[in-house]
Amino acid sequence: MIATDTDAALRRLLEEGRTRAALVDRHHALLWEALEAATQGGKRFRPMLVVATHDALGGSRARAAAEVGAAIELLHTALVIHDDVIDGDHVRRGQPNVSGRFQSYARTAAADPDDVIGYGLTAALLAGDLALAAAVRATATCDAPREVVHRLLDLLDSALHTSAAGELADVRLSMGRDEATLAESLAMEERKTGAYSFALPLQAGAVLADAPAGTTDRLGAAGRMTGTAFQLVDDLVGVFGDPVRSGKSTTNDLRTGKQTPLLVHARSTPEWARIRDYVGRDLTADEQADVRSLLVAAGSRRFVEDLAEQHLADARVVLTDLGVPATLLDDFTTRPPALGDGNGAAA
Known part of the structure; x- marks a missing residue:
């Protein structure tokens, strides 16, 4: 339905x-x-989050x-x-x-x-x-009702401002003039995706159900955590994925030098001395395989997978506490079908 x-x-x-x-x-x-x-x-998971949250809260x-x-x-x-x-x-x-x-x-x-x-x-x-x-x-x-519509428009406006800030930060950090910290990279991830893809649908469902402001705020926090996890997995797909299955380039993030948590973590490892030679330029298929292996050896892939899973676990706790089915997040895993093994082959 x-x-x-x-x-x-x-x-x-x-x-x-x-x-x-x-x-x-x-x-x-x-x-x-x-x-x-x-x-x-x-x-269509965004509409699903709106409707399922609305229904779960008795809307x-x-x-x-x-x-x-x-x-x-x-x-x-x-x-x-x-x-x-x-x-x-x-x-x-x-x-x-x-x-x-x-x-x-x-x-x-x-x-x-x-x-x-x-x-x-x-x-x-x-x-x-x-x-x-x-x-x-x-x-x-x-x-x-008019007052509900006004609250929805406020949520939409806030999500747009936050998403724009995240997109701008993504481009700014990719300029490479300054090395992003992990906190800066994660903040960019949260703003770019979490605000409109997860926090907004969850909060919109709550507002439509006339939920208390505290519930709406907590759902916003859960949405931001889920959005961060989603973006972290997307970063992995952007390097280790199968383009045929994901429809996403596996060279763009490396070519443009995006300061994702994957590369921020790699920069702190001994393998970075070799990894950095593959960043900021076009890569051959063999070079792609090499940099993927190095990112696995550096522990960067595992670090990002674990970080994504922790964010999802924290979000599930909030949803369960509020009576919203945590199963809504079951599709957001740290190993989607489009994600390959350490050498980039499809799983």
Whole structure:
């Protein structure tokens, strides 16, 4: 029922956007089609967290919970599209993303190479903006009392500010002028992912259920812990993963020198003298295998796996204490299917 309700709500949002886009021109319609494609393939765990938390806390606003869950999923799509622009990625889950699609359109029109790139980035920025606006509008017009909607919008605004700060910190730390501490790297991880992907859905569900402020605050803390664990695992997939199964590059983080906890820990080990030679440049397949082996030998992979598991364990304690099923977090493990063994082979 949860998936059915939230999927139906998301379809309504996308259909409304498609209708508006069709009234403009065919190029704008293509932009919305690319945005719709960007919503496909995810696990929809953000809407699930909203609805399940609302239900567990005795809420009676099922329709509003589904609508807000769909809005948060669309918010996720917006931030993913913008994140791909920031990282210079043109593929997502093995398929051209928004910028990749529009680069293809520009090539078909025999555009100059610079214009091809510019057209793709322009389309991605605009699609992300449209998704963001649609998410805010859907939250503002959900089937809930005015005071509840105001609280939801405050949560959404706070999540956006926090996520923006985390994304900016990620890029700033990657500039490499200063070596990030583990605390700084973890704070970036929490802000970048935890705020909107976990804290926001859990808190939104609580607000819709008229839960006490203390419950909402504690769910926010649990969400931030879960988000940190999720991002830590994503960092591992970004080095040790199977791109075919994850749809995620296994070279980008090393090439751009992202100061993830994985590399921050490695920097404190004797193996760093060799690992650092692989950071900040493109790698061959053999070099990728070498650096993965070094990160395992340094204990960095195990360190990050253990850190992620501890964050998840702490979050589960909070959820259980509040009467929210900790099973909501069962899908977030430190060894997802897309994560390979120490040599990078798929598990």
